[in-house]
Amino acid sequence: MLFKNLNVVTSQGIKKCDILVENGKIKDIGSFSAKGIDFNGSMTIPSVIDMHVHCRDFNQSYKETVETATMAAISKGVTGIVEMPNTSPPVNNEDIFEERRILFKEKSYCDYGINFSVTDDLSFFNGYKFIKIFLTETTGKLLFKGDLDKLFSYKKPIAVHSDINGIKECVKLSIKYGTKLHVCHVSTKEEIEFLKRYKNENITVEVTPHHLLLPKNSENVKPDLGEKKDREALWKELGKTIDVIASDHAPHTKEEKKKGAYGIPGIETILPLTLDFAFRKKISFETLASLISENPAKIVSNKKGFGIGKDADFTVIEEKEWIVDSKKFYSKSKFSPFDGMKLKGTIKTVILRGEIVYDGETIKKISCKEM
Incomplete structure (x- = not known):
């Protein structure tokens, strides 16, 4: 699986790159000519x-x-x-x-x-x-x-x-x-x-x-x-x-x-x-x-983080404003002190060990692991 055109946020700065994933792990980081899932420069946070x-x-x-x-x-x-x-x-x-x-x-x-x-x-x-x-x-x-x-x-x-x-x-x-x-x-x-x-x-x-x-x-x-x-x-x-x-x-x-x-x-x-x-x-x-x-x-866990050999876990972000509404929570606890607060930054896609588990609307269950 190849994820293309990501702006990955790290403590050393934002790295624009493609990420090649194999068997749930990051196999390579760079710029690749092959086709893949293109995120068009979206901000991405690993793990x-x-x-x-x-x-x-x-x-x-x-x-x-x-x-x-x-x-x-x-x-x-x-x-x-x-x-x-x-x-x-x-x-x-x-x-x-x-x-x-x-x-x-x-x-x-x-x-x-x-x-x-x-x-x-x-x-x-x-x-x-x-x-x-x-x-x-x-x-x-x-x-x-x-x-x-x-x-x-x-x-x-x-x-x-x-x-x-x-x-x-x-x-x-x-x-x-x-x-x-x-x-x-x-x-x-x-x-x-x-x-x-x-x-x-x-x-x-x-x-x-x-x-x-x-x-x-x-x-x-x-x-x-x-x-x-x-x-x-x-x-x-x-x-x-x-x-x-x-x-x-x-x-x-x-x-x-x-x-x-x-x-x-x-x-x-x-x-x-x-x-x-x-x-x-x-x-x-x-x-x-x-x-x-x-x-x-x-x-x-030394399996997590951003680098070759680490679990391919990524959260892809959109710079959009939204309003917290606890009635829409997946949690059973339908209240929040932050209800009604306007926040900047929405979740576009979530990738867990190389698989898209959230596409902005639907959650997919895969086999999860103890860290």
Whole structure:
């Protein structure tokens, strides 16, 4: 398969090229005389990965399922997700983890990674690629109560949900052992200033669009939305201290939200909002590529990214304005704090491992893989 006349967005600039795909991988990048699918110079982002997604399912399938969440992802240009473990029942033992893997293999419309939660029993720890610990309150009962020092001594990558106190402790232990640490959804000036000071090559930092955009107390989320000074501090460090933008897609029913449930849907606005930031010059397109494609790929999977031998995952963009309308979401969660917002940048085509899985109207299911 040959895709022609793409303007591929990378952290090094926009590269105009044709891409030759074989067996789902990028075989060559260049300019070829052969005929192929011509995208007429459309802007293209490789390997869009959302590193923070709650697909619900199991006992919470009335809120969301793996199927609906991943269809939502593909419809808005996300070709890979990493799922959080605070499901019901939670992903904190081998049997549930394997059930989750089977569920994703059968139902997912995009590639995926599954986080395993460690609470106190460290005997499971070594067998899992993605580990998540919760040091502060969130949806579910997965607070870590074990030996944090011992956990970090295994030198396996860890993602943490915490406030500033837990972040400080985890950073200290990451530095002590050389353990890779991913700090989820930073939300305050204090957190980002601390991380700016102590961050090294083993520590990565994530922010959500809602912590960048929404004013304090406007939505019930965890961590809480910050004040103006917090949002300004986060914006300042995009593409610097902050490596990743992720959605923290956390669907609920409208009735649950009225009762104070934490979280908002976000998988269908993560790429559109980030594109809007770039089109309106709040960030550069090079920074966009780092935040939503290249850095997540480096953290999550060496199969992803842009280069010969990488998975042929691409999202083709049109520079058109549209208005967010949650009633049209593929997600079961039909509300959004961004409803009615005019955004620049629509999804024209989505390609997953060389196959067109979304053509602007129809979603196609192919066999998806664990990252």
